[in-house]
Amino acid sequence: MKSLKFNKIVKSPEECINLGVEFSKFLSNGDIIILEGELGSGKTTFVKGVLKGFNYIPEVTSPTFTLINEYHADKKIIHVDFYRENKTERWKLIGLDDYLVSNENITIIEWGSLHSQLLPKNTITINFEHVDEQKRKIILD
Numbered sequence: 001m002k003s004l005k006f007n008k009i010v011k012s013p014e015e016c017i018n019l020g021v022e023f024s025k026f027l028s029n030g031d032i033i034i035l036e037g038e039l040g041s042g043k044t045t046f047v048k049g050v051l052k053g054f055n056y057i058p059e060v061t062s063p064t065f066t067l068i069n070e071y072h073a074d075k076k077i078i079h080v081d082f083y084r085e086n087k088t089e090r091w092k093l094i095g096l097d098d099y100l101v102s103n104e105n106i107t108i109i110e111w112g113s114l115h116s117q118l119l120p121k122n123t124i125t126i127n128f129e130h131v132d133e134q135k136r137k138i139i140l141d
Helices: 013-024 043-053 088-094 096-101 112-118
Strands: 006-010 032-037 068-072 076-081 105-110 124-130 136-140
Touching (some): 006 013, 013 136, 032 043, 096 112
Parallel strands (some): 032 105
16 A cells, blocks of 8 residues: 555545545555444445445445445455454454455455454554544544
8 A cells, every 4th residue: 555644534424435535546456454443433434435436336334234245346345344243263264364365355344453363464554533423533644
């Protein structure tokens, strides 16, 4: 991934999506992005922007219950959510490793710290924080 850092306050879901679109311009196949933050802090909204940046038009949903969503856009995006499945062995059985070593997709993982032992060292982490009802602070450093 090209060098990028930001520390932004977004004031609406639309601004969060727009930041995701901008971020998508820096992504390449094989990149693994970790999104950390409380429930409702904008992680999935940001992913909607990333996918929009790759010309994906259909609905983007959180993989909280499905665990993994695959999106086929200009680039293949794998969207993973560690929040509901706390068994490391299950992630191995699902085939998470296959996604993480592939250079044919970009993998975005919400709540990556819950299973950090499964992740390679070369990940990009973005932190999301509530500022108030509408505002979110999004940090990549």
